[in-house]
Amino acid sequence: MDQIEEFVDERQKAWCIHCGGWIVELETNRDHVPSKSLLRKPYPTNLPVVQVCKACNEGFALDEEYLIGFLGCVLAGSTDPNRQDNPKVERILRENAKLRARMDRARTEYQTLGGETRSFWKPETERVNRVIVKNARGHAFFEYGEPMLTEPEHVWSAPLEGLTSEQRAAFENIGSGGLLPEVGSRMLTRVMTGQDLSGDWVIVQDGIYRYAVAQFGVMLVRSVLFEYLATEVYWSE
Ligand SMILES: [Zn+2]
Structure with a gap:
């Protein structure tokens, strides 16, 4: 991905965007958004942090491991490690029998x-939902410099293939109502330059x-995720 500088207010960076903790008093880490565990190797360069x-x-x-394992099983149609094409999913299923058993229970066969x-x-x-909201907070902060410290009003996910064509079209077009992102935000830079954008979407991998x-x-x-799971989160202001 392209590296994009941002110029948002430094004061916005004082809190951890997940727990609201005052960041100077806490040990901090640079966290990738999306989490690297959701991506495949080789990783893209300049991932948002x-x-x-x-x-x-x-x-x-643990929630990320669960989600990647779950999506792997759904896409492979099996909880068998040997049938996974994603090496991370294969490893998770091999090394974590309890998690694999949970995946087995999550599956219902029908004729x-x-x-x-x-x-x-x-x-x-x-x-x-915890993983979806975590990444949504990261995306909002990285692109707009806005820490979304409250609980979102709405969290949703569903397989893309389950959407009707109208729902799919509405989902793909995020529609900013013709408004341009705030000056200084990474999203404005993207809109102006097209960096990593395809339509309204930032393509990470x-x-x-x-x-x-x-x-x-x-x-x-x-x-x-994996051109399979569609997710949506919103906060009203
Ligand atoms: Zn925190």
């Missing part, structure tokens, strides 16, 4: 009218992770 407290940085690891066996997978929504952020009365963040 935000400064967060160490406890928050480490506190999301279609045509007699085919299909699977229905039910994620642990709370865990998935093609086919693996993309996101879109818009601020127009609400802060709206969408992402797509």
